[in-house]
Amino acid sequence: DAKTTQPPSMDCAEGRAANLPCNHSTISGNEYVYWYRQIHSQGPQYIIHGLKNNETNEMASLIITEDRKSSTLILPHATLRDTAVYYCIVIGNKLTFGGGTRVLVKP
Amino acid sequence: EPEVTQTPSHQVTQMGQEVILRCVPISNHLYFYWYRQILGQKVEFLVSFYNNEISEKSEIFDDQFSVERPDGSNFTLKIRSTKLEDSAMYFCASSDSHVPPETQYFGPGTRLLVL
Secondary structure (H helix, E strand, C coil): CCCCECCCEEEEECCCCEEEEEECCCCCCCCEEEEEEECCCCCCEEEEEECCCCEECCCCEEEECCCCCEEEEEECCCCHHHCEEEEEEEECCCCCCCCCEEEEEEC | CCCCEEECCEEEECCCCCEEEEEECCCCCCEEEEEEECCCCCEEEEEEEECCEEEEECCCCCCCEEEECCCCCCEEEEECCCCHHHCEEEEEEEECCCCCCCCCEECCCEEEEEC
């Protein structure tokens, strides 16, 4: 499984878009990029995944660069309940969680 | 929306005792997983299970651990003789596929405290 690099923390203003970067320069052609989040010791929550194309669902958008070496998770209108640790994972056949980005949404 | 459930939410046990953590995966899922998270540390993979067999296990998953699907709905993790360092949150997950993309859905966890 490819390794990912994320900033350890970031703050975001409530109501604004949160853009969470992730580098995965060693990703291979058949590996998907997944995003999960964990709100204060709850079970990790699936957000979105993608292979090559940008993806959007009711929670977030995922922008993957053309070379697939990095991606950005976008929370379009962050709320206080989006405060969590966000994990970018390049998946082979099991989830390997790194340190993630601790996102604090401030009023 | 279907979800993974886990019982108990909290478990306190004495060192050396056996514990069984229970999970009910999403009903049409066939692939099951256990993860653990020691307080303040990363979520760590323990084991994956499919078709009544372990598919993969980590080095953490030693002989003290076992998994079982005793019936059509439950998936259990047993720790035979608990140690202090087994204190952690234990998360169960399930997916309907093992071929990417296989989205795993997690339960709320069981907080295990070994005294």
